Amino acid sequence: MKPSPQFFLAAFLSLILQTGICYGIKWIALSKTPSSLALNQTQHCKQLEGLVVSQVQLCRSNLELMQTIIQAAREVIKTCRKTFSDMRWNCSSIELAPNYLLDLERGTRESAFVYALSAAAISHTIARACTTGDLPGCSCGPIPGETPGPGYRWGGCADNLNYGLIMGSKFSDAPMKMKKSGSQANKLMHLHNSEVGRQVLKASLEMKCKCHGVSGSCSIKTCWKGLQELRDIALDLKNKYLSATKVVHRPMGTRKYLVPKDIDIRPVKETELIYLQSSPDFCMKNEKVGSHGTQDRWALKTGTSMSSGPQGDLEGHQKLQS
Template identity: 40%
Template sequence: MRPPNLCTVLRVLLVLLLCAERCVAVKWLALYRIKQRPWETTRNCTRSSGLAARQMKLCRDNLDLMSTVVHSAMVSMETCQQQFADRRWNCSSILRVPSLPMDLVRGTREQAYVYGISSSALVHSISRACSIGVTTKCSCGVLPNTTPTGNFKWGGCGDDLHFGLLFGEAFTDATLRNKKGKVKTSKKAMMNRHNFRVGRKVVADSLTQACKCHGVSGSCSIKTCWRALPSFDSIGALLKDRYALAVEVRRKRRKKMKVLIPIHKGRASFRDDELVYYEKSPDYCSPDSKTGSVGTRGRLCESSGWGPGNCDSMCCGRGYNNFTMEVTERCECKYIWCCYVKCKVCTKLLKLSQCR
């Protein structure tokens, strides 16, 4: 048997290195598949659940938080698909985790968004879990030590953003270290680390003031306020804005350090709340396994309007078919004393369009 030549060996090593780089990433989002399992033992803390080695240890040490981590995986995946439902790239590939299609490993702005949304969902979910007593590792957020500027007093139980940020960074960035614990310095790892950080910052910057009134007969003679996070839908929308304005970067050596810099000469750097990418996205019109595009054939579109979901844009010039669909639903519901709701059954026709 002829031994393999040097080129073949190098090619195999390159594939293995690329796989090692790809194999961590956001595979932990696959935890959404085990949402019904109890977390009373460590049997779910395995690679088959999508966890990297360091994440498995965090899992074993924080079983009381793992149901919240699972929730964050579900929230990030649902939000991503909601935000991009009317786009050619509709985030459907995220459902394939722990397998990672090429659109989530090539360094595109789509990959940047997925990393940002997964990181922010984790911080958001953990911070809120603390304030409702899910775990004894954290509780209410620290109240501001500044004097209130309005007719209220600080009190209540705010979201523990500080713990959420610490746990979120430890969990997501655990995938960006090698077996010896050293920080990975590849271009992809640097990009992913930054976009994880962007997700955390967007959550941190969204902390707002929530209040509750106290008083006789519903009056607001006394008002208590605390710091709380908004609904996650608003976080997803903010990150979608960051996606649209993502900065294309390249890697450069500066004083013995490798850094990412914008490719446009007019910009010297990028902000810590801007998503970055280094690979241009395809048009996602046709299926292409090399880019991770699944194409838009069969997608529903809007036959009128000028948004990204209109048929001319969604169908990439291939045309579309119009059809009607009969839908049955409850309607004209009335509350009957006491104590049930009575509804009629209505049938309506929906006029839909589908890409060829």
């Protein structure tokens, strides 16, 4: 018996659901949550856009976190747009969350950056919220074990990075840990890039101090561990975006791993962003792939030509006409 057209349509839709790869950043749609939504009852979690089932469950059990996570979603959009304002791809399509275009729907280097930034942003925002007292479940970060130098003492309120990492990764990684969240290669790629974002966040923790003393002498400095601003973390991730590595899912022994495509077989470095598919051409306007073109706005030029990719030496800015 010949299958009906409805059968093929159902199979096609099922394939789309099985192979969709941007589940992990649909939560950025939380940025559109109306301020009138109180989020003080568990049934409110179903009203939030862009969440998968496991994230709704996390919302129900951690209601006090949700306003902070909503703020993180807004920070992702603002920071991404600012970081890429001078590039051919200017992150404008991120505002379409949760229904992305091909620039973020596919496993491109652009999606690699957004996954990394999203993972860093949610942990950063939660860690800072602990410091400001906005979250009842956490407080200041722990006092460092090492002894500060002469004239220095530990004090103040450190950013609670550990709590931010734990709760942030639970929420942002939840979609990639679903059984039906796309291919194994895509899940490995997104989990890897998210972890790169958290690594850059951890590396940004630095000692911050405030002076004390008679007449501003600064004879004693009270210090604590604080995170750099998200915009600085995003700039570090942008550098990793520019040098991101294209990978393939290749058998090695009895298992398959993501390995660099054009380099001798080696493991993927823990510090590098990776992608599976080449980026669309962002030179010309093409709304389907997330490109608004680059006419009449400032962007970085690459080498001697105005190519669409991020490769090459950056030689300053030029206003693009086509």
